[in-house]
Amino acid sequence: MNGYRDLRVALLGCGSVGAQTARLILEHGDELAARIGARLTLAGIAVRDVDAKRDVELPRELFTTDAERLVQGADIVIELMGGIEPAKSLILKALEGGADVVTANKALIAAHGPELADAAEQVGAQLSYEAAVAAAIPILRPLRESLAGDQITRVLGIVNGSTNYILDRMDRFGDSAEDAARVASELGFLEADPTLDVEGYDAAQKATILASIAFHTEVPVETVHREGITAITAEQIEAARSAGFVIKLLAIAERITSSDGVEGVSARVYPALIRRDHPLAAVHEGKNAVFVEAEAAGELMFYGAGAGGSETASAVLGDLVSAARRHIAGGPGIPGSLHAELPVLPVGEVTTAYQIMLEVRDQPGVLAAIAGILAEHGVSAASVEQTVLESHGGERDGRATLVIGTHQAREADLAATVDALRSADAVHAVTSVLRLEGNA
Amino acid sequence: MNGYRDLRVALLGCGSVGAQTARLILEHGDELAARIGARLTLAGIAVRDVDAKRDVELPRELFTTDAERLVQGADIVIELMGGIEPAKSLILKALEGGADVVTANKALIAAHGPELADAAEQVGAQLSYEAAVAAAIPILRPLRESLAGDQITRVLGIVNGSTNYILDRMDRFGDSAEDAARVASELGFLEADPTLDVEGYDAAQKATILASIAFHTEVPVETVHREGITAITAEQIEAARSAGFVIKLLAIAERITSSDGVEGVSARVYPALIRRDHPLAAVHEGKNAVFVEAEAAGELMFYGAGAGGSETASAVLGDLVSAARRHIAGGPGIPGSLHAELPVLPVGEVTTAYQIMLEVRDQPGVLAAIAGILAEHGVSAASVEQTVLESHGGERDGRATLVIGTHQAREADLAATVDALRSADAVHAVTSVLRLEGNA
Numbered sequence: 072m073n074g075y076r077d078l079r080v081a082l083l084g085c086g087s088v089g090a091q092t093a094r095l096i097l098e099h100g101d102e103l104a105a106r107i108g109a110r111l112t113l114a115g116i117a118v119r120d121v122d123a124k125r126d127v128e129l130p131r132e133l134f135t136t137d138a139e140r141l142v143q144g145a146d147i148v149i150e151l152m153g154g155i156e157p158a159k160s161l162i163l164k165a166l167e168g169g170a171d172v173v174t175a176n177k178a179l180i181a182a183h184g185p186e187l188a189d190a191a192e193q194v195g196a197q198l199s200y201e202a203a204v205a206a207a208i209p210i211l212r213p214l215r216e217s218l219a220g221d222q223i224t225r226v227l228g229i230v231n232g233s234t235n236y237i238l239d240r241m242d243r244f245g246d247s248a249e250d251a252a253r254v255a256s257e258l259g260f261l262e263a264d265p266t267l268d269v270e271g272y273d274a275a276q277k278a279t280i281l282a283s284i285a286f287h288t289e290v291p292v293e294t295v296h297r298e299g300i301t302a303i304t305a306e307q308i309e310a311a312r313s314a315g316f317v318i319k320l321l322a323i324a325e326r327i328t329s330s331d332g333v334e335g336v337s338a339r340v341y342p343a344l345i346r347r348d349h350p351l352a353a354v355h356e357g358k359n360a361v362f363v364e365a366e367a368a369g370e371l372m373f374y375g376a377g378a379g380g381s382e383t384a385s386a387v388l389g390d391l392v393s394a395a396r397r398h399i400a401g402g403p404g405i406p407g408s409l410h411a412e413l414p415v416l417p418v419g420e421v422t423t424a425y426q427i428m429l430e431v432r433d434q435p436g437v438l439a440a441i442a443g444i445l446a447e448h449g450v451s452a453a454s455v456e457q458t459v460l461e462s463h464g465g466e467r468d469g470r471a472t473l474v475i476g477t478h479q480a481r482e483a484d485l486a487a488t489v490d491a492l493r494s495a496d497a498v499h500a501v502t503s504v505l506r507l508e509g510n511a
Numbered sequence: 512m513n514g515y516r517d518l519r520v521a522l523l524g525c526g527s528v529g530a531q532t533a534r535l536i537l538e539h540g541d542e543l544a545a546r547i548g549a550r551l552t553l554a555g556i557a558v559r560d561v562d563a564k565r566d567v568e569l570p571r572e573l574f575t576t577d578a579e580r581l582v583q584g585a586d587i588v589i590e591l592m593g594g595i596e597p598a599k600s601l602i603l604k605a606l607e608g609g610a611d612v613v614t615a616n617k618a619l620i621a622a623h624g625p626e627l628a629d630a631a632e633q634v635g636a637q638l639s640y641e642a643a644v645a646a647a648i649p650i651l652r653p654l655r656e657s658l659a660g661d662q663i664t665r666v667l668g669i670v671n672g673s674t675n676y677i678l679d680r681m682d683r684f685g686d687s688a689e690d691a692a693r694v695a696s697e698l699g700f701l702e703a704d705p706t707l708d709v710e711g712y713d714a715a716q717k718a719t720i721l722a723s724i725a726f727h728t729e730v731p732v733e734t735v736h737r738e739g740i741t742a743i744t745a746e747q748i749e750a751a752r753s754a755g756f757v758i759k760l761l762a763i764a765e766r767i768t769s770s771d772g773v774e775g776v777s778a779r780v781y782p783a784l785i786r787r788d789h790p791l792a793a794v795h796e797g798k799n800a801v802f803v804e805a806e807a808a809g810e811l812m813f814y815g816a817g818a819g820g821s822e823t824a825s826a827v828l829g830d831l832v833s834a835a836r837r838h839i840a841g842g843p844g845i846p847g848s849l850h851a852e853l854p855v856l857p858v859g860e861v862t863t864a865y866q867i868m869l870e871v872r873d874q875p876g877v878l879a880a881i882a883g884i885l886a887e888h889g890v891s892a893a894s895v896e897q898t899v900l901e902s903h904g905g906e907r908d909g910r911a912t913l914v915i916g917t918h919q920a921r922e923a924d925l926a927a928t929v930d931a932l933r934s935a936d937a938v939h940a941v942t943s944v945l946r947l948e949g950n951a
Contacts, residue, residue: 372813
């Protein structure tokens with residue numbers, strides 16, 4: 072047709088992203104052929120149940136339960152099944168056969184990315200997974216290609232839409248954590264088991280992928296320091312707001328130097344305070360954004376939908392068209408280089424700043440005692456704000472709230488400071504500890 | 512060295528971007544070699560005056576005034592001279608010799624992009640110009656590659672830092688247009704001749720480039736409808752603010768259908784009202800951002816520095832690394848396809864909404880007369896707000912201010928409505944007409 076060469080595309084999986092991917096390939100066939108210089112032929116869609124209900128009506132004859140057979144003879148394989156197996160084996164089989172592979176499988180890439188990349192490089196095939204991080208937002212290709220001549224220093228990502236939705240509701244509507252989670256669940260922002268989202272596992276997978284691409288280094292997902300949002304309270308959100316901050320769950324990939332001079336990489340996930348005039352603070356609802364700091368380029372931000380069938384399919388199609396163009400042009404795929412081999416440093420080596428809220432005795436000497444604890448750990452205060460608590464009758468009840476904003480210090484020293492404060496006589500309770508990020 | 516193959520890079524021009532580009536190539540040679548799999552050798556830097564003062568200290572022996580000779584035998588040519596000639600002839604010569612070309616020359620690409628792209632395609636070379644639009648921000652590659660499987664419907668760009676700086680100061684500090692321009696000039700945001708910026712010529716060049724890539728269509732720069740910011744007053748900015756808007760100079764590339772059903776493209780530049788909660792409203796100072804709407808991906812935004820030596824050099828280096836990888840891998844460059852060949856439609860065919868401010872007689876029947884004029888042109892009002900003007904003594908002086916927000920309508924009808932209002936008896940003066948964009 073039109074003299075175009077055919078490229079056989081095998082689709083594995085037909086959930087909401089798979090169905091939209093199939094629809095786009097079929098509906099925009101002519102336009103895609105013109106852009107690529109070859110026609111994409113959807114050879115088949117491998118599913119577990121041929122008769123299952125799909126989001127999109129698709130020709131029945133495309134469906135098969137025999138994924139292995141479908142992969143054979145494909146020029147490009149799109150894996151949208153999710154999970155580790157059989158996705159991994161099928162991808163390896165496809166690569167061995169010389170096919171390019173496009174996947175949106177963040178769990179698989181986070182766990183086995185280097186092994187799959189090796190397999191691709193062996194045969195000169197292209198493995199791409201733009202959709203695995205921040206769905207529709209082009210972020211991996213810009214990191215890998217547009218910033219290929221620059222030195223990335225830090226990546227701060229809002230990469231989990233569910234938790235951003237919850238935190239955003241708490242911030243903008245004053246919801247309790249429970250109410251916000253209920254609304255998020257009703258709107259389909261949360262999975263039946265929300266643990267992957269709210270405990271930060273999903274964001275940690277994305278931090279792994281971002282760190283490895285930004286720093287050309289293997290960053291095992293087990294090395295990602297991870298804290299979720301389950302401990303965040305409405306009181307913390309409110310206190311953050313009145314101090315000019317917003318709390319966001321961030322996936323952070325950063326190039327750091329340890330206290331003994333080792334150059335390395337940190338990948339971590341935690342809820343952190345962001346100044347309200349930082350571009351990341353304006354990322355509302357389920358949107359995602361990735362803020363990148365690079366030596367020459369300065370600050371960049373990439374913003375858009377972080378989930379959704381057609382949104383994710385857009386990223387899959389982008390990878391598909393690239394793979395197809397490469398297939399036509401010849402020449403091997405561009406491997407994701409891990410040549411830098413930087414060590415992954417523990418979170419204790421990170422430099423950050425804490426905001427610590429304490430309940431203390433309202434009596435002379437308390438402030439001096441606390442200042443002493445900070446000084447002992449080499450931590451200095453950037454701001455201290457004390458509020459004397461009054462009982463309902465208006466009388467002082469002998470307690471005060473203290474909010475300490477620290478200067479930048481090593482995470483290990485900050486954490487030790489908080490431990491020391493917890494056991495100090497003058498301190499009733501440490502009520503909140505949050506890191507401050509994006510201070511550039 | 513390290514067994515890497517050498518790639519000869521010729522640099523044409525050594526202004527602030529050229530000097531930073533040379534610095535990055537020289538300083539990061541080992542890291543770049545590891546990323547590319549080949550060593551970039553800076554073969555020379557062609558300049559007009561070898562002895563001129565540079566931003567960066569560079570080895571004197573690199574400089575030459577013989578650009579033609581430098582281009583011969585280069586694997587990759589970086590053109591950062593600016594202007595049409597001799598840049599164009601040198602690029603054509605480089606392409607004819609099979610070299611890949613990287614340029615940041617927006618004027619040249621806007622005027623002769625298709626001719627240069629043809630020349631590159633003839634020999635299978637790569638022509639890239641990421642730095643020509645929004646400097647450090649990766650936008651052309653995402654449009655061309657990441658969104659290659661999607662249908663882009665609209666691109667709204669803040670792509671001129673100088674005018675954004677001026678409008679932002681007027682909005683955030685209440686500056687007059689003159690004061691804001693003076694500060695912008697003092698800070699180096701404005702050229703000695705600011706016409707290119709404030710009259711929208713620079714933004715129009717970028718609109719041409721964005722439209723042609725987004726819609727695979729040749730969009731001559733002469734077809735871009737262009738209005739600058741010189742007529743924008745502090746009163747308009749203030750009125751916009753109190754109505755919940757901000758005024759931004761936008762470069763817009765949009766896929767539209769004409770009133771008689773022709774599918775085509777619109778490229779235009781004008782100052783427009785944007786809702787304050789739109790992501791583009793938060794783009795302050797000299798920053799740039801490009802907001803993209805696509806059928807599957809939904810809304811995306813790309814944000815960052817729109818100017819600066821090292822920032823622009825980062826984009827140049829990204830293109831350079833890509834070209835180098837392609838050179839090593841073999842296979843032709845990916846041509847920027849103009850296959851869609853959509854007609855460029857006149858601005859009259861655009862659908863938009865107007866906000867019109869009028870001074871009218873404060874007497875019965877005026878509102879009816881004005882409503883009649885709107886209806887005659889098929890334009891309907893979304894909102895009408897009337898303020899009776901009082902003289903200093905507090906008495907009504909027979910005049911009122913009327914602010915009409917229209918529903919979406921065809922630009923030609925809206926413009927005709929404004930003309931009719933101007934000559935209506937009831938109307939003293941039309942004091943402001945602004946379009947409302949980014950209403951999604």
